[in-house]
Amino acid sequence: MTVMEQRGAYRPTPPPAWQPRTDPAPLLPDARPHRVLGTEAAAGADPALLRRLYAELVRGRRYNAQATALTRQGRLAVYPSSTGQEACEIAAALALQERDWLFPSYRDTLAAVARGVDPVEALTLLRGDWHTGYDPYEHRVAPLCTPLATQLPHAVGLAHAARLKGDDVVALALVGDGGTSEGDFHEALNFAAVWQAPVVFLVQNNGFAISVPLDRQTAAPSLAHKAVGYGMPGRLVDGNDALAVHEVLGEALAHARAGGGPTLVEAVTYRIDAHTNADDATRYRDDDEVEAWRAHDPIALVERELTARGLLDEDAIRAVREDAEAMAADLRERMNQDPALDPMDLFTHVYAEPTPQLAEQCDQLRAELDAEAEAEAEGAGR
């Protein structure tokens, strides 16, 4: 039986005999975001996982701070910080198996790095020396995607292809609350559900699309409720609770892996920094709101849990911070070196073989560069 046939057929029946194809009830998300940290359920959490989450969260925040600093030094063209959203970023990376695929949006550098992408290579796009700095196949991380929601159908297609080939691979695709308004979001979720593709969609609802708040983006009870319309389960989770996100994603990934099809997960979180370093958030939101969210800080939530359970002392905290500082120092140092640039790269990868037209243009640029170099050499010789 082919993958497509497994879905079975449903034929339209005249209304007197009409039956809904699936019961919508199990697809509906809980009324409140799922939380673990700060609840009794946290007691069951694996200490190693908690510690790992903590260390990665701290590294992640440090990474955001360092990258933002690099924009001020002119070392990055722009940086969209995920400070406040680290729990989503880290849990997304950690919930995946090595053979799985991650499809990040432009805000998800942290998730890529936590999955193993070199911290400098992850910044190539934003530094501006190339569009993608890493080989997507090395860590199975698709290029950071700028056109909103367009990466979602890619994740569906890849997951579907893996399933057709019989590989045990799940794709996890990240998107923002604003991105859910795009047609590509709709089409991707629908294809995923119809194909029962092994893919999980994580919406980081951080309350804003640049300046536009959620109430100008959707009137839905929650973004997770969109799942019902595709016939897939929707889950709602506290996006600042790393343990809860990790748990919900883990369940969704396992469900997909077992052939259960896609899940839509909405993580309720908040962007503490401005949209990017170039944005002025005071134009559209109050400090009060930011402060309220700071009080629900993803790192503090884990730290509190670890401390309460006696799993974290001053020394351990210091070690984690030192590790993060070392990462930041390395990042700073390597980012302070000018990247190697070859203008001829403009032509190298447009096609497998340059067209005759590109070959001509290639010669033109090479001649220009030679002339420039000659002129410089002459100038220096004078």
Add this chain to the structure above:
Amino acid sequence: MTVMEQRGAYRPTPPPAWQPRTDPAPLLPDARPHRVLGTEAAAGADPALLRRLYAELVRGRRYNAQATALTRQGRLAVYPSSTGQEACEIAAALALQERDWLFPSYRDTLAAVARGVDPVEALTLLRGDWHTGYDPYEHRVAPLCTPLATQLPHAVGLAHAARLKGDDVVALALVGDGGTSEGDFHEALNFAAVWQAPVVFLVQNNGFAISVPLDRQTAAPSLAHKAVGYGMPGRLVDGNDALAVHEVLGEALAHARAGGGPTLVEAVTYRIDAHTNADDATRYRDDDEVEAWRAHDPIALVERELTARGLLDEDAIRAVREDAEAMAADLRERMNQDPALDPMDLFTHVYAEPTPQLAEQCDQLRAELDAEAEAEAEGAGR
């Protein structure tokens, strides 16, 4: 207070205090399509409405048959028949107030005609003498729309504009089951809900998009369930029950008129004819299925009700049929005349004023036509 402000603000709150913005329960459709005909509820129906529906349904079916016949005579380029779906088409037209707007898809010639568009002018697109044969403002019927789902945002924009101007106008937009998969469907419904625009979406779920059955189109419990994800109510109705469709649309339109915002209505129906005259439906469906639906015929359902209530006798039936035949005869006769064609129309309406480039091309074609005419005259004179 502006229309936009009426929506009120919803600010993101950290999860411990997080509240869903709306209760999803009232948005969910009933588990079974709403029916009136053949149930006790039908007894309350207005006899005049029932008779009107009946007469229009019979005319509609006759219209479909006549138009299909015209394709065989080479008088129409193509015709997508709505036979089997007449209840949706007619109820849609009758549920609207005169000041309202209808946004039909390419299959909805009947709805346009039932709303008052001249039966011949409604066929201009399919005859091929122009793209639209009627003035959309005359009966407030947008052009029959071919690119699927693209008419839905138009309906939203128009309804929104009317509301901004303070006009009591509702827009009703028609789309097929296949069309719900397009990104434009998603974006239109989302805009409508966020703006609380006075618009109603009617999905005629006829089981197929050309050859593709519903189970390859969606995995949703029903298409009406998609409403929840936009925060608007979803309604499910028996699309062959003209009274039920009329009632559900009437309620949705009234809701929109009262400022309650949009509704998504799914009408469960069936396309008895092939996709168009050019299609071969035996390639993808069995006769059994078609027969099952014929047994749930929209005209028969009304006729049975009328007859049972003693509202319809042989004479009345004959009168209705004669009226339909007269309409068909008139249509046949007028469609058998060659439409007046002016090749220069190619240039007349591209812009308010032709660009210099178009003016040149206009001269070129005129010269060609003159030369052609001269050559013909010469030929005739010889």
Add this chain to the structure above:
Amino acid sequence: MTTVAVKPATMAQALTRALRDAMAADPAVHVMGEDVGTLGGVFRVTDGLAKEFGEDRCTDTPLAEAGILGTAVGMAMYGLRPVVEMQFDAFAYPAFEQLVSHVARMRNRTRGAMPLPITVRVPYGGGIGGVEHHSDSSEAYYMATPGLHVVTPATVADAYGLLRAAIASDDPVVFLEPKRLYWSKDAWNPEEPQTVEPIGRAVVRRRGRSATLITYGPSVPVCLEAAEAARAEGWDLEVVDLRSLVPFDDETVTASVRRTGRAVVVHEAGGFGGPGGEIAARVTERCFHHLEAPVLRVAGFDVPYPPPMLERHHLPGVDRILDAVGRLQWEAES
């Protein structure tokens, strides 16, 4: 020399055969689109493929062109070679962002790590009495998008050979199928081992000395007809079938125009901003001192594609081509 039984076949049949052969040769080839499975496509080009290769290899997708191309991108990322059918030219527009921002750029974006061997089949052009949105010539959009190859056959043999090449290409190819040539027939032997035509080579369809008609796709037969008619006027026209708009075969085109000294570019797409501008400009750049007259263009008018009953006035026909040839300043000759 053995005699081979050569039967006439239609372009649609040759395309079907190319798909079938490609699928048989490489399990990575997947066909997907609206109605391509059970129905075999509205033009029946995918007829029989779902039956022969299963629904997983020839898949009826949900009705959403951006979704079709977007999922094809993901499938290609995982090593498949998707062949996507867009049902009609104008219905490829919803997939425009995926095409321009991803399909055309992924290889370049990833420094060659992630090529996307996707073929996008687009039935295009008019002349079939199609109602609005069913007759667009959208090649100008694709030509202006670096990273894509743009290919269009004009003969039955090329339909086979070029589609095989497109599917075999590691680069994305927009494969434009002239709708009104689907039922054109040619002597073509589907039982012979088939030639895969290299992408990027124009062919001279007719040799001539007076002037060159540069054309492609649906306008090739029209130009050949015009060349025959031109004999009566004493013109011996050369006809070049470009076959590939990207890459462009400057060599063949330039050689022809240098020889004839005059050229007319002919296509159905609108003239302003259409392919002819690029072609005329590059021919002029390369052949300026060989030209006896400016390179002229015969194209569709700069209007939305007309309704069926008026399309004959829009489409470049033999007379319009001959008129243009007549304007190539022959007085210089005498």
Add this chain to the structure above:
Amino acid sequence: MTTVAVKPATMAQALTRALRDAMAADPAVHVMGEDVGTLGGVFRVTDGLAKEFGEDRCTDTPLAEAGILGTAVGMAMYGLRPVVEMQFDAFAYPAFEQLVSHVARMRNRTRGAMPLPITVRVPYGGGIGGVEHHSDSSEAYYMATPGLHVVTPATVADAYGLLRAAIASDDPVVFLEPKRLYWSKDAWNPEEPQTVEPIGRAVVRRRGRSATLITYGPSVPVCLEAAEAARAEGWDLEVVDLRSLVPFDDETVTASVRRTGRAVVVHEAGGFGGPGGEIAARVTERCFHHLEAPVLRVAGFDVPYPPPMLERHHLPGVDRILDAVGRLQWEAES
């Protein structure tokens, strides 16, 4: 004669002023797009409009470009004059189907009954260090779409005058705003009654006798700079700013080239299939016997727009323009 205090203003400020004046003059004018309200747009072009005219007149839409343009179509059907902002060039692609299949065609489709006076503002082009998808020059797509006007200012005064004209036009206008000129300044008096520039007229920005540089938008200042530099080589270059790509001002362009006998078309968009092909072809058609050399093109390379650190190698600069001028076969002169 009274002296008017003329202060330097940026192009962005002039655009804001044009929107404000248009909204004040006509209650049918509505501004809509992503972040245009509270934030005033990512380039601050709509700054203050939501405050002054209310959220109903300047609206932050949901994040969906096809939805923005599609709802604008509906609003225009009901008599409004929507001015849509696309946040960046590449983010207009999701709206491509609405633009091509509806915005460009509704008037024609309905025999003039349903015109769509929509202005689509698209910040375009590179040179601002933008990461991928933030620097596309997509004008070739719009030029090849009959039914649209395509306009692009190069000066502060034109930014005002042309945007007012675009909004006042009963036809849809794609209004391309050169991003890297947003902060360019000009002596411009916003307190004076402002001129609305007619759409479709090119202007000669610099008179010259040796050759004509034909250009528009972001390349106008570059060409003026090149013309200055060319004096050292003994060339006196004329610079024509097209301002409107559709309709095209053949008159002004042809008159200039006939006078100078030589021309180079300069733009940032990729060369192959780009605007330059059309321009070179039509100039050649009209000026063939006045031309001393083929019309040459200086354009972006045929590659996806490069990353910030490499864009300077891609953008047509003074040297590349002078190189092209040098190839205009001056030996014929001597």
